[in-house]
Amino acid sequence: MLFSSSTFLFLFLPIVCALYLLMRKEFRDHVLLLASIFFYAWGEPRYVLVMLLIIVINYIGAILISKYERKKIWLLLTILGNLSFLFYFKYCNFFIENINELFGGHIRLIKAIMPIGISFYTFQAISYVVDVYREEVEPQKNIYKLALYISLFPQLVAGPIVKYHDVADQLEHRTVDFEKVTYGVKRFIVGLAKKVLIANTLGAVADKVFSQPIEQLDCVTTWLGAICYTFQIYYDFSGYSDMAIGLGFIFGFKFLENFNYPYISRSITEYWRRWHISLGSWFRDYMFMPIMFLPLARNTVISRSYRWVMKKVGNKTANALMTFVALLIVWFSTGFWHGAGWTFIVWGLYNGFFIFVETLTGWNRDRKSIGGKALQHFYAMLVIILGLVIFRSDTMQYAWHYLLTMFGAESGETIYRLIYYVDRVEIIVLVLAIACSMPLCRKMLEVEGRSQLRIAAVNLWLLALFILSAASIAASTYNPFIYFRF
Amino acid sequence: MRVKILLITFCLTLFANILCLPLWTEYDYSSFVRTLFNDEARLDVVYSGKFTAAEPFRLQCLPQPVDTLYWYGCGDEDNNTRRANLTLRARGEWQKVTLQLEALHDGTITILMRGPDAGPDARNEYDEPFDVLTDWRNLKINGKEIFTESKIFSYVGDVNPSNPVEKKVVPWYDRILMYDEPGNCTYEGDYAQSFSVKKNDRLVIEVEFRRHRVSLRDFTWLKSGKIRYVVAGNLLFFFLLYRLLRRLEKRQRRLQPCDVIFTVVFFFLLFFPMTHITNAVRSVREDRVLRTKPELKEILERYSNYGRRYEDWLNDHFSGRAALVQLHDTVRNTLSGIIRTGSAVYFKKVSWMFETPFVTDMDSTREVRNAIVQNLVQLNDFCQENNIKLYVLEVPSKNRVYKEIIRGQYGYDEAKLDEASYTLESMRNQIRKHGIPYIYPYEALCHASKQELVFFKCTHHWTDWGTYIGYRALMEEVRRNFPDIPIVSLNDYHQTRNRRVRDEWSRNYNTGTLRLFFNFEEASGKLPFYNYYDHKDADKVELKVGKRKKKFLYPAGKHKVMLLGESFSENFLQFLPYSAYQTEFIRLNSGWVKWTDVYKIMKLYKKDILAYKPDILILSFASGRLSQLRDLFLTQ
Known part of the structure; x- marks a missing residue:
């Protein structure tokens, strides 16, 4: 079930909200848990068992970690258990295809459809057991609370990836009041409008461009496609995050922000502090930092190797090498997490490369002059847009030719003018998308210290946005039978 | 305080009743506003x-x-x-x-x-x-x-x-x-x-x-059977609202009145569509049967897609859907200079509609083309065995004839349109080499389009003028074997002009297919006048109209003609029946035939052909359907 579907908007959401808000406090968690399982089972009835199994594994794993001396073994087993599901459903066929190609094998692909949201909830589950291992939180004795944390429907299918220590307290003690509900509703509407009105519109343009054979594209068209895709992915993803955060507020949860105007960044380092913040912080907390701390461990192979390197090349170089290795692993994993394909891996490494270079050169330091800031911003946007071309492309070959066409090194024979791709509506939406990607209306939803007139105006605008979004969703169901009209 | 809350709840319930009046009365707000104005x-x-x-x-x-x-x-x-x-x-x-x-x-x-x-x-x-x-x-x-x-x-x-x-x-x-x-x-x-x-x-x-x-008084006509819902709805709403207001009162927070109204209105908008699920079976506007609700037991099936089917059903039936679609389309159609859907494009500047893709699937493989040739040769053999002369008429696509318009608007390379056609022209020549008269009046239509529109701007059909050009091209070919068959002249016709389209079985004037494709109506002032031709001897024609056949008897005509065709043949019937003594038209894509069976001519109409025993059999189809001639002899 998608947030931007009529079933969710007009059936599931109002019923769940009504039941939740009018229910007594002690029953609210049950309502939410049942609703979340129903939400998942609606689209994936078979794979709800996978999610329930992961819940059970992590529940048992955390208890064993907290109870027994050999925590590390139980931690590793639990993490392996989580990752095995992810590997089987998401990555197995990728490895099989590559092995077949490399070694000329004929291993049959497995017939498994990836359960929706598995990348998100396995990472949430891993964050839980690691937090228990680190003794940051107590293991959850109530399996229903753990199930609620992992399966909570607002962030189940598209994030944000909520770390357990951020919500542990809220699972036990949270309040729902009218202000939170109102703010949540507003946030939800903003997210819905971002997704339905902006992302879908620009996505249609990007899809049109990317669906053309590369031989029929020229420089201008490729830039158009790349820019539209850049904004499509931002509004799609951040729209979903806004909806998730808004829904969280309605149910009394306060999730951390997932996007912070990433397109005002002046370096890729800054970009990744503003883009998909929950994923970036997950990799930082659960992969990058542990890797960086490995050399400090007592008498391990890695710590001994590190000390040897340090003696050979010096402290600074050894540190840089360690950082490089850590970034390599983290960004490989980041890319790979996004999809089982070489384009995703290359995109991840591409980002890691620029972060490494920025760290080495100090490029990401704050500039004082406007010219310097503008140059940094231009550099960042260029790197981001080109990276997203790789991300969007089906194959590396297509990405390569697309990039060459963008810079005029190759040019196809276009059969369409630009107007084929964009008309007035798309141009208006693109201009709005660019404007709204800047923090011009950051405080629009705040009511503290605002006049009634201003609040009323914002509320009216939000209601209008909601009606327009609902209209767009309804229009996507309009399906005249054309065939017979000949 | 409780009394105050009770009073507020009562007033809000009354207000909600007024808002929801259309749910249980025969008269609704749209009707009220429209009647007023x-x-x-x-x-x-x-x-x-x-x-x-x-x-x-x-x-x-x-x-x-x-x-x-x-x-x-x-x-x-x-x-x-x-x-x-x-x-x-x-x-x-x-x-x-x-x-x-x-x-x-x-x-x-x-x-x-x-x-x-x-x-x-x-x-x-x-x-x-x-x-x-x-x-x-x-x-x-x-x-x-x-x-x-x-x-x-x-x-x-x-x-x-x-x-x-x-x-x-x-x-x-x-x-x-x-x-x-x-x-x-x-x-x-x-x-x-x-x-x-x-x-x-x-x-x-x-x-x-x-x-x-x-x-x-107009609002007092209650829908039958709705009283119990009115009562139940009021009780439920009153109870929920009272509880909500009591909770708000207990919280004692500084609530912004605007936010209270905003949140209540939002939840009202969320609930409203589900309060009235229609049980309509068909949508006239979308010209299709609406999806049915799946049975609950389907959940237990092995590869159940109950969720998706339920969503499809709900998408077709929730209350307010038509209004929301209309709102979206109005905004889109007003802001756009080019209105696009998945199957057509409308250039507002020049008021031209074209179906997409611009090049149909007939940039096809050799196997398909060979199959078409084979089928037509087989059909010709069947006709010859039964002393019937076969003629094949392919109606050129509007996209090809008016490619300049498309190029002017989209910059679409017309060579792409022509490319497919060169391959097809060699196929047509191959068919002609088998002695089958194959008429493709593309050049004639292009030439005639300089004089007057040969295709309607707002639908895919050809005009009476375009049809007449096609008719003449066909009849000139027919005359080679039947020299006595008359070819009508436009002087035999009353000419009228109308901005509306007349193109279908019913012969009624309509506004074309803009409404169906785009949910959009062009202002009549922007549409041209089309010439329509009605024969001066119309009252001398005996006409019988059946489910999928029309039969014409015209004493001054010659020979028996059978026409197998689609919607493009409808305008043809302004001319052909005045050449033949007896004309029988069988509409291939009638509502009685599954769309997958439309071109299975020998399976469906062999008996009709043999029973009617025409002198001339005309098979007419649009360019876009050429590939389906592979089905002529399919019996499954």
């Missing part, structure tokens, strides 16, 4: 009886109607209808209208006094027109009073009749296309008055009408 009424004159190609009555109306539209209803072989829809200007005060009618044939005349048909926009989820009401009184026919008191009529009949009325049966049939079973129409009420007429009978019909004066 209505300035039209409709007076329809319907003739039913033995069908001819000519007019069954002459009509004069005072005052002059704003618009007169003649409409064919399709019936069965013995009973058909012809209608004149007169749109009159309605005002707040009573006006008199006088109709003078002369019957030219025996039959039944029915007068319908109704509110306006406010157009496809003014439809509820059942695709029924909103009730836009008009008042009528003092109906007299040839001086005889039928009723004097004021009555309220909508487009579909009497509104809230106070007395039981007699059911009357009139054999007429009023559907646009031939999909529906022809049959009788029953109506209740005084809005329809029916009487038999003989040839040369004269009638004088006088009646007064005005825009309906809206009153609160």
Whole structure:
């Protein structure tokens, strides 16, 4: 079930909200848990068992970690258990295809459809057991609370990836009041409008461009496609995050922000502090930092190797090498997490490369002059847009030719003018998308210290946005039978 | 405090009742607003009886109607209808209208006094027109009073009749296309008055009408069976709202009134669509059958997609869907210079519509082309065995003939359009080499398009002029084997002009397919006039119209002709039946045939061909359907 579907908007959401808000406090968690399982089972009835199994594994794993001396073994087993599901459903066929190609094998692909949201909830589950291992939180004795944390429907299918220590307290003690509900509703509407009105519109343009054979594209068209895709992915993803955060507020949860105007960044380092913040912080907390701390461990192979390197090349170089290795692993994993394909891996490494270079050169330091800031911003946007071309492309070959066409090194024979791709509506939406990607209306939803007139105006605008979004969703169901009209 | 909250709850419940009034009354807000601002009424004159190609009555109306539209209803072989829809200007005060009618044939005349048909926009989820009401009184026919008191009529009949009325049966049939079973129409009420007429009978019909004066009484007509929902809904709403307000009171926070209203309105908007799920089966606007609700037991099936099927059903039936779609399309159509959907594009600047993709699937493989050739050769052999001469007519695509328009708007390389055609031209030549006359009047249409439009701008069909060009190209080929067959000249025709499109089975004027593709209506001033040709000898043609066949008998014609064709053949029937003595037309894509079987000609029509034994068999199809000629001899 998608947030931007009529079933969710007009059936599931109002019923769940009504039941939740009018229910007594002690029953609210049950309502939410049942609703979340129903939400998942609606689209994936078979794979709800996978999610329930992961819940059970992590529940048992955390208890064993907290109870027994050999925590590390139980931690590793639990993490392996989580990752095995992810590997089987998401990555197995990728490895099989590559092995077949490399070694000329004929291993049959497995017939498994990836359960929706598995990348998100396995990472949430891993964050839980690691937090228990680190003794940051107590293991959850109530399996229903753990199930609620992992399966909570607002962030189940598209994030944000909520770390357990951020919500542990809220699972036990949270309040729902009218202000939170109102703010949540507003946030939800903003997210819905971002997704339905902006992302879908620009996505249609990007899809049109990317669906053309590369031989029929020229420089201008490729830039158009790349820019539209850049904004499509931002509004799609951040729209979903806004909806998730808004829904969280309605149910009394306060999730951390997932996007912070990433397109005002002046370096890729800054970009990744503003883009998909929950994923970036997950990799930082659960992969990058542990890797960086490995050399400090007592008498391990890695710590001994590190000390040897340090003696050979010096402290600074050894540190840089360690950082490089850590970034390599983290960004490989980041890319790979996004999809089982070489384009995703290359995109991840591409980002890691620029972060490494920025760290080495100090490029990401704050500039004082406007010219310097503008140059940094231009550099960042260029790197981001080109990276997203790789991300969007089906194959590396297509990405390569697309990039060459963008810079005029190759040019196809276009059969369409630009107007084929964009008309007035798309141009208006693109201009709005660019404007709204800047923090011009950051405080629009705040009511503290605002006049009634201003609040009323914002509320009216939000209601209008909601009606327009609902209209767009309804229009996507309009399906005249054309065939017979000949 | 509790009393205060009770009072507030009571007032809000009352307010909600007013908002939700349309859910349980026959009269809704759209109808109310439209009636308030209505300035039209409709007076329809319907003739039913033995069908001819000519007019069954002459009509004069005072005052002059704003618009007169003649409409064919399709019936069965013995009973058909012809209608004149007169749109009159309605005002707040009573006006008199006088109709003078002369019957030219025996039959039944029915007068319908109704509110306006406010157009496809003014439809509820059942695709029924909103009730836009008009008042009528003092109906007299040839001086005889039928009723004097004021009555309220909508487009579909009497509104809230106070007395039981007699059911009357009139054999007429009023559907646009031939999909529906022809049959009788029953109506209740005084809005329809029916009487038999003989040839040369004269009638004088006088009646007064005005825009309906809206009153609160109009909202008291409750839908049957809804009382229990009204009561239950009120109780539930009152209870929930009271609880909510009590909780808010307990919290004692500084709430912004704007936020309270905002949140309540938001949740109201969330709940509203589910309060009234329609049980409509078909959407006239989308021309399709709506999805059905899946059975609960499907959840237990192994590869159940219950969720998706349920969503599909809900998407077709939730309340307010039509209004939301209309809002979206209005915004899109207003802002866009080029309106695009998945299957067509409309260039607003030049008011041209084209179906997409611009190049059809006939940039096809060699296997497909070989199969087409084989099938046509086989069909030709069958015809020769039975002494029938086969002619194949391929109607060129509008995209090809008007490629300059597409190129001008999109920059689309017309060479791409032509590329496919070069391959196809060699296939056509191959067919001709087998001795099969294959007519592809592309060049003739391109040349003729410089004189007048050969295709309609707002639909995919060819105009009467374009059809005539195609007809001439065909007949010149036919004359090589049948030198005595007459070819009609346009001098044999009455020429009329109309901005509307006349292109389908019913031969009714319509606004094309912009509404279907884009949910959009072009302003009539932006559309050109098209020339229409109606033969001067139309009343000499005996016409029989059936479910999927039309039969013409024209004494001055020569030879027996059978035409197998699609919608492009409909305009053809303005010309072909005046060349042949007997013409039988079988519509391939009729509503009685599954769309996958449309071109399985030998499976479906072999018996008809052998029974009819035509001298000439014409197979006509649009360019876009060329690949389906592979199915000619399929029997499965």
